[in-house]
Structure formats: structure tokens, C-alpha cells
Amino acid sequence: MLRHIVLFSAKDPADIPAIRDGLSILRDIPHARLLEVAVNERHDALSDEPDVVVYGEFDDAEALAAYKAHPLYLESIRRVRPLRDMRLAVDYTVPAG
Template identity: 65%
Template sequence: MSDRGFIRHVVFFSAKDPVDRARVYEGLSILKQNPHARVLEVVENSHVDSLSGEVDVVVYGEFDDEAALAAYKAHPLYQQSIDLVKPLRELRIAADF
């Protein structure tokens, strides 16, 4: 995918209801315990860019290779996070590079 020696995985989320933003953040924060990421951050969007307010939470991860990213997605914590967040989310956009 890249010649930098690792893969970046970035996922943008929005809550269906603004009341659930904190629950989306908490559900995604479970992913920080997943041992397969080199780096994993879960942050709330600061909404500084006035032209794009759709995103509420961002997950940013760095993985050694495609196998590490696949192991991350196969880990039980990943499914636990999906189970909590999917019913609450409106938008999910992912990019790997």
C-alpha cells in the first residue's frame, strides 16, 4: 500500500443523534486496548473547520502491515466496538494508506 513502512488507517464517524456523540466516542475508545496497532488514537472532532461539520469522532491507527491491520479487525475488541457504535452512527468513512 505504501512505501513508508506502515499503513495508516483513518475512520471518520458521525452520530445519528448529537446526544449520542459521547457514547460513540466511548464505544470507539475500546479500540485503544487492541494490541495490534502500532499507534491508535480516538479523538473528538474539534469542529474548527466551519465548512465540514459532519464528523464527530476520528479513529487514527498505524499498523506495521496489512496482516497487523487484519489482526486488529479480527480481535474481539473490534467487534465489541462495532456492536456498541454501529446502532448509534450515521456516517462511517474509512481510508487506508
């Protein structure tokens, strides 16, 4: 299984709901085992915190590639890119067992 985690920060905190909504359409893409979109509830005055998190689980790299090729993925980018500052993605394989 492959885990896909993407962290976003907003240029303007007022845009956090719009970023969440723009990312939420990703849940309608059929290639993920699980896909969650959430606003970060932890805030630390000593560091820059991401505002929105996307967490996904995929069977393999091919399923993740199909997810990224879906038209809703491109629509999500179109909605979110102008509003976000930082985007940091991590993909890793979960060992069996």
C-alpha cells in the same frame, strides 16, 4: 507502515460521547503501533463534519487484519453501529523514508 483513519458522524449529537467511548475500547487491541480516538473539534457550517475520528498506525496489512479480527473490534462495532450515521474509512501505505 499502514495508516488507518475512520471518520464517524452521530445520528444524534447527544450520542457523540457514547460513540467515542465505544471506539475507545479499540485502544486495548495490541496490533496497532498507535491508536487514537478523538472528538472532532472543527465545525464548519458549510459542510457535514465527522464527529469522531479513529487514527491508527500498523506495521502492515496483516497487523490491520489481526486488529479487525480481535473480539474488541467486534464489540466496538456492536456498541457504535446503532448510534452512527456515516462511517468513512481510509487505509494507505506510508512510503519509507
